[in-house]
Amino acid sequence: MLEVKGVSVAYNGKLVLKDINFRLEKGDFLAILGANGAGKSTLIKLLSGVVKPLSGSACFEGVDLLSLPPRERAKIVAVVPQEVNFIFPFSVEEVVAMGRYPYGGRGRKEVEWAITKLALEDLRNRSLSSLSGGEFKRVIIAKALAQTPKILLLDEPISHLDLKYQALLFKLLRELLDRGLIIISVFHELNIAFQGINKIMFLKDGEMLSFGSLHENLTLNILRKTFDVDIVKCESCGNIYLKNE
C-alpha cells in the first residue's frame, strides 16, 4: 500500500504541489490528469526522489520513500520519463541491463524477461542512437521493468508508440497489475488514459481537485474545471471530445 500524506512542494518559493493526500493499494493503476503546469510531473519527480517536499510523507509498506537513499528507493520505484537523452553508443541490451544498477548489476534473468516483454529481442545488439522514437521508448520501459519495481511511474508512456505497441504495453501493464504492481501515470490523451486504469486524480495549479475510482470521479464537470475547456461525451462510445464551437 502506498500512502501519500500532506505533501507540499515548492520551486523557488512558489508552491507547486499543495497538501496532496491519496492512497493506492497493490494492483491500482492511477492516471494523473491536469493542464500543463498543474503539478503532474512534479508529483512523479517527488515520488522518484528528484524533488524534496516541504512537508509530508509517501509511505510504501511502512517505509517513507521520500527519505530513502537513492539506491534503496530505486529498488521500489522505477520511472519511465517523458523525454530523456543519452550519449555514446550503448547497445539496447546494455541499456536494459542498467535497470539492475540498484542491485549491483545482478539479475540477468530480469533483464532477459524485460527484453522479451517489450519485444526487443531483434534489437538487442543495436546501438541506442540508431533507434526510432518508438523503439527508444520501448527500451526505456524495459529498463524500468528490469528494475523490478513495486511502483512504476510513467510520464506519457504511449508517446512515440504506434498502436501495436500501445496495445502490447497495456496488455503487459495489466499482467503486472495482476501481480500487485502499483502504476502511476501521467497522460495527455484522455481517452487512452481511461483504458486499463482504475483510479484517477485531477490536479489544478498544484491542488488536488479530486481523487478516487475512475467511475465515481470522472465527470464532465471535473474535466471542464481541470482543463478550463468545454468538453462533451459521446453517448454511444463513451469517448470525450472538445465541444465544437
Place this chain on the structure above:
Amino acid sequence: MKRRGLLIFLLLIFSIFISLFEGSVRISLGEIMTGSPVFWKIRLPRIINAFMVGASLSLSGSVLQALFRNPLAEPYLLGVSAGAAVGVSISILLKLAWSIELCSFLGSMFSLILVYKIAVRNGFLPTEDLLLAGVAINALLSALLGFLMYMVGRELHGLLFWMWGSFGTSSWGNVIRGFPIFLFTFFLLVRHADDLNIMLWGDEHALQMGVDVRRVKKSLLISSSLITAISVASSGIIGFVGLVTPHIVRIMLGPDHKVLLPFSVLLGGGILVLADALSRSLVSPAEVPVGLITALGGAPFFIYLLRKWRKSDA
C-alpha cells in the same frame, strides 16, 4: 573484441619498447643490463612519468565526458590544465616547493568549477557553451600563467615548457609523488564505472535510477581534478590526449566505463610514451615540446569530432 583489446596492449608495449632505446642518447640492451645511468636515472623515470600522465589525462577526459555528458570535454580544452598550471606557478612564486601538487590541484578544481558555472543552463551543458567557456577560461588563465612566469623570472623557455608540456625534467621524484595518487584515483574511478554509465542519462534520471548523484559527482570532480593536477605539476600542459583516447577506446571496445577506464589508461599511457619518444628523437639532440606533438595529432581529430557532433545535433 578481445583481439582489439590486445591491440591496445601491443601498442603500449611497442611504445615502451621504442621509448626505451630511442632518444638523444641511443641506449642498447647491453647498456641497460649493465646499469647505464642514462637509462636508470633519466630514461626509465621519464617513461614511467609519460605513461602516468597519458593515463591520467585520458582517465580525466573519460570522466569529464561522462560528467558533462559532452563528448568534447577534456582537461586541456576546458582550461582545467591551465588552472593547474596557474596553481603550480603560484606555488613557485611563493616559494612553496612542497605544495606544488596541492596548488596544482586547487587550481584545476577552481577552473573546473568555474567552467561548469559559466556553461551550465538549467542543468544542461550545451556543447557550444562548454567549449566557449573553456576558450575563455583558457585565454584568461594562460595570460595569467604567462604573467606569473615573468614575475618568477623564468625565461621564455620555462614558459614554453609549461604551455606545451615536456618530460625533459622528469625524475624519480615525480614518479614517487605522482604514481600513488594516480593509482589511488584509478581504483576509485573504476569503482565508479557503473555510476558513470548511469550518469550518462543526466542528473535527474540517474537519481531516479538509484545513483547518489551529489556524492558521486563530488567524487568524480575531485578525482578528475586530482589526476589532471599531478600531470600538470610534473610535465606542464599537454592537450588532446584526454580527448582522443576515450573516443578511440569507445570505437574499439564500446562505451561501457568498466572497459573504457582501464583501456583508456593503457592506450593513453601508450600514446604519450610514444609522443615523448618522438619529441626527443625528431630534432635530436634538441627536444620538441611533447604537447606540440599531441596537438598536431589531436587537433584535427577534435575538428573531426566537432563536425560529426554538429551533424548529429542537427
